Amino acid sequence: MTSKKVIELFYDVVSPYSWLGFEVMCRYRHVWNIELKLCPAFLGGVMQGSGNKPPGVVPNKFMYMTKDLKRAAEYFDVPLQAPADPFEVMFKKGSLSAMRFVTAVQEQEKGGDKLVEQVSRELWRRIWSEDKDITEAASLAEAAKKAGLSDGVIKDALETAASKEIKDKLKDATQKALDYGAFGFPLLVYHRNGSPEIFFGSDRFELLAHCIGEKWLGPRPNNSAAKL
Amino acid sequence: MTSKKVIELFYDVVSPYSWLGFEVMCRYRHVWNIELKLCPAFLGGVMQGSGNKPPGVVPNKFMYMTKDLKRAAEYFDVPLQAPADPFEVMFKKGSLSAMRFVTAVQEQEKGGDKLVEQVSRELWRRIWSEDKDITEAASLAEAAKKAGLSDGVIKDALETAASKEIKDKLKDATQKALDYGAFGFPLLVYHRNGSPEIFFGSDRFELLAHCIGEKWLGPRPNNSAAKL
Numbered sequence: 307m308t309s310k311k312v313i314e315l316f317y318d319v320v321s322p323y324s325w326l327g328f329e330v331m332c333r334y335r336h337v338w339n340i341e342l343k344l345c346p347a348f349l350g351g352v353m354q355g356s357g358n359k360p361p362g363v364v365p366n367k368f369m370y371m372t373k374d375l376k377r378a379a380e381y382f383d384v385p386l387q388a389p390a391d392p393f394e395v396m397f398k399k400g401s402l403s404a405m406r407f408v409t410a411v412q413e414q415e416k417g418g419d420k421l422v423e424q425v426s427r428e429l430w431r432r433i434w435s436e437d438k439d440i441t442e443a444a445s446l447a448e449a450a451k452k453a454g455l456s457d458g459v460i461k462d463a464l465e466t467a468a469s470k471e472i473k474d475k476l477k478d479a480t481q482k483a484l485d486y487g488a489f490g491f492p493l494l495v496y497h498r499n500g501s502p503e504i505f506f507g508s509d510r511f512e513l514l515a516h517c518i519g520e521k522w523l524g525p526r527p528n529n530s531a532a533k534l
Numbered sequence: 535m536t537s538k539k540v541i542e543l544f545y546d547v548v549s550p551y552s553w554l555g556f557e558v559m560c561r562y563r564h565v566w567n568i569e570l571k572l573c574p575a576f577l578g579g580v581m582q583g584s585g586n587k588p589p590g591v592v593p594n595k596f597m598y599m600t601k602d603l604k605r606a607a608e609y610f611d612v613p614l615q616a617p618a619d620p621f622e623v624m625f626k627k628g629s630l631s632a633m634r635f636v637t638a639v640q641e642q643e644k645g646g647d648k649l650v651e652q653v654s655r656e657l658w659r660r661i662w663s664e665d666k667d668i669t670e671a672a673s674l675a676e677a678a679k680k681a682g683l684s685d686g687v688i689k690d691a692l693e694t695a696a697s698k699e700i701k702d703k704l705k706d707a708t709q710k711a712l713d714y715g716a717f718g719f720p721l722l723v724y725h726r727n728g729s730p731e732i733f734f735g736s737d738r739f740e741l742l743a744h745c746i747g748e749k750w751l752g753p754r755p756n757n758s759a760a761k762l
Contacts, residue, residue: 356592356593356594356595357592357593358592358594358595359587364584364585364586364717365584365585366584366586366712366715366716366717367584367586367717369715370715370717370732370734373731373732374733374734374738377741377745378741381741381744484594487594487597487598488594489592489594489595489598503601504598504601505602506598506602507737509735509737509738510602510737512740512752513605513606513609516609517605524740
């Protein structure tokens, strides 16, 4: 039994706002009395399942997002840099193999989620900071290596990532997000007395804090988080 | 000459998130060293001009917005209540005559914007709190009366609202918003050294505060604002 409030974070490394949400929640898991559950899922499936369209198809929205992301990344102290061709990266190459890989890492990891956290961060860093590929096996291995995974774990995760079990696990996580009402990521699900309360995007932290009875202390609640 | 930072607020009373943004900015205009310029405009024209679609057409998004609005309205202390049929109210009846009326009031008002502020608030209260009409002349007159406008001003505003001058003024304000990059409302435009920096929605106040070098003190920076 724990008195901690459970918050699930559904995310996909293809989504830049997810990165902001992920880093903020990874900081606050050490500040608020919460149990943060990392839920890697597939944004493409959520967009298709909900019938939502990417915001970037409206020119003014795309231009705004570009600026808003830059501004928010600075404010949240996340080293986010848009890739040269965001459309290519997000919609043509996508993140299916990457999210299967993260799911495989999660399946292997016992007693915590340090590896999932680190490997997710390194994948984001590749795609949303260094404009590098995240679709090839070698790219995934490189990110995992930087994340501190052993060669054995990396090899296993690359192999199992293509298995039916892992594919189904990612599908299930994606469906779970849809069932909560997702139409995009990041999605935060706070389980208030067994009833889920959802927060979409990276601009509801103050409201989330209010709902869980905690205090929002800005993007950097502890200085330890300043360096990724 | 003034050292105040100029912030324009583009809004339409058909938009519930605009109400939240409007009330928060009306509170902070007395707290931050800013000059707030109220810019009534026509959301329908912005959606059409930018090619954007209302978020409510995706079912999960519509359900989320309903909940998010309720939660945010409580947090921001704005007595917002969804009308029985939001689609009818927002898309069938719309706000063209109401925004022309607000524009006509603004055209008449000299030396301030108290009347524009009050009449906008009373129109929002009708549509987004009391589920009342805002399309008929009698409805506009009733809102204006509650807002403290004299019978003479109301009569004049109702008459001039249909004039070419006022129609053009509203069109120009809407076009101005589009030129800044609008794809929805509320839109806040901060003029940083002559270069406009835009903030969309009612979830960037903390970031706006950071950009203008002020402190975000939560939704109620002064208790005087607790009662609308």
